[in-house]
Amino acid sequence: MALNYIWIAFFVIAFVVGLVKLIFLGDTEIFRLMVEGLFDTTKASVMDFALPLAGTMAFWLGIMNVGEKAGAINLLSRIVGPFFSRLFPEVPKDHPANGAMLMNYSANLLGLDSAATPLGIKAMASLQELNPDKERASNAQVMFMVLHASGLTLLPVGVITQRFILHSKDPSDIFIPIIIVTYVSTLTGLILVAIKQRINLFDKVILAWLGGLTLFIGGVVYYFAEYLSKSQIGEVSKVFSNVMMLAIPTIFVIGGLYKKVNVFETFIEGAKGGFETAIRIIPYLVGLLAAISLIRTCGVLDWITEGFRYIFHLFLNDTRFVDALPVVLIRPMSGQAARAMMIVLMKPNPDNFIGHLASVLYGSSDTIFYIVALYFGSVGIKKTRYVVPISLFGDLVGVIVGIFICYLFFG
Numbered sequence: 001m002a003l004n005y006i007w008i009a010f011f012v013i014a015f016v017v018g019l020v021k022l023i024f025l026g027d028t029e030i031f032r033l034m035v036e037g038l039f040d041t042t043k044a045s046v047m048d049f050a051l052p053l054a055g056t057m058a059f060w061l062g063i064m065n066v067g068e069k070a071g072a073i074n075l076l077s078r079i080v081g082p083f084f085s086r087l088f089p090e091v092p093k094d095h096p097a098n099g100a101m102l103m104n105y106s107a108n109l110l111g112l113d114s115a116a117t118p119l120g121i122k123a124m125a126s127l128q129e130l131n132p133d134k135e136r137a138s139n140a141q142v143m144f145m146v147l148h149a150s151g152l153t154l155l156p157v158g159v160i161t162q163r164f165i166l167h168s169k170d171p172s173d174i175f176i177p178i179i180i181v182t183y184v185s186t187l188t189g190l191i192l193v194a195i196k197q198r199i200n201l202f203d204k205v206i207l208a209w210l211g212g213l214t215l216f217i218g219g220v221v222y223y224f225a226e227y228l229s230k231s232q233i234g235e236v237s238k239v240f241s242n243v244m245m246l247a248i249p250t251i252f253v254i255g256g257l258y259k260k261v262n263v264f265e266t267f268i269e270g271a272k273g274g275f276e277t278a279i280r281i282i283p284y285l286v287g288l289l290a291a292i293s294l295i296r297t298c299g300v301l302d303w304i305t306e307g308f309r310y311i312f313h314l315f316l317n318d319t320r321f322v323d324a325l326p327v328v329l330i331r332p333m334s335g336q337a338a339r340a341m342m343i344v345l346m347k348p349n350p351d352n353f354i355g356h357l358a359s360v361l362y363g364s365s366d367t368i369f370y371i372v373a374l375y376f377g378s379v380g381i382k383k384t385r386y387v388v389p390i391s392l393f394g395d396l397v398g399v400i401v402g403i404f405i406c407y408l409f410f411g
Helices: 002-024 030-070 072-087 096-109 113-129 139-149 157-165 175-196 204-227 230-258 263-297 300-315 320-330 335-346 353-363 368-379 387-410
Strands: none
Touching (some): 002 300, 030 230, 030 263, 072 204, 096 113, 113 139, 113 368, 139 175, 157 335, 263 300, 263 368, 300 320, 368 387
16 A cells, blocks of 8 residues: 555656646746656666566576476575574475575675566565465565565675776775665564564574574675775675576576476476566556656655755754765665666765765665565555555665764765
8 A cells, every 4th residue: 555655646746846846936848858757767667677677587487497396496495494484484484485585585695686586576476376365465475575675785796886987996895884784774674574573583593593694794794804805805796796697597407407307498487487477567667667757857856855955954064965865765766767876976986975875875775666566566466565664664774874884984
């Protein structure tokens, strides 16, 4: 329901703002710009999002099918079963959904964006098999979505690469801040959903896994900070992510060969679902991206930014961080728009405070509305429950922590 009200609000707010600009500010071009943006976005949602996604999804869903037939997904399910059975009590320990969710989270951690989406949709489809109400998100689907939308990452390759392109002196110096911020936002989402679903976070298994994950992330941060130079961090991140992108399908294929699976036929069988899913999500993408286009084009985000600037000026002497807030406001709605805004803010100097802050805020969050529409739309979920409010709150906590971390590291 939350997404429904937000979608309606976007249209109403955009139209009212357009009227205000037309009547009181004499802006006779505003409605033309909104209409053009609307048509451009609806076209792009199909041509630039859904259709390119179809190829990626076909490949990774095919690989996942090979992994399932080879037994790799079941193996992963058994490994994470004790932990996931506490976080996702509705999902049996040996259900393939556990392995699919782990694959999705792993892809996010390693910065494998192109693999994370189809793997996530596969996980959502597996969870939908267990969902008694096919139009209402189950508790397991809510937990999965909130954790996914938190954007937890270990290798922010995309941001590091963009900083390198813009000639940053230390492109990878945002590595540690992004890990810290995404981990905090992920924990926030996990805790809030656990409280809502009455999951015992003090369970020994949960504490052991969360403690182990914390130590692992801390170890990665320590190793990168103490044993690698700034240039080596960026290089290792890029190389490792690319190796993993190819290693996963290769391992699955070899596993299928070992299990005497007809690997290619199995791949084709799974890949067919990628095109079917891409077609099914088109209406959701068109509707959501159209509303986002209107709210961006009408200029309301600029008004909100200036409003925040005015309010913070009343209480704070240093309000430099406000210049990076457009990234925060756009990021939950559009990854491409947020990336463009990040680049605009970094272009003058990617190594000043705003350049660093824009990088961290972009790299430590995700496109919440897009993800919710995409994943739930792929399985026909209409009632998303409290996924959006909790995801946005976790994002807000990440933004606040990100601002403090950037003042600490780069201020």
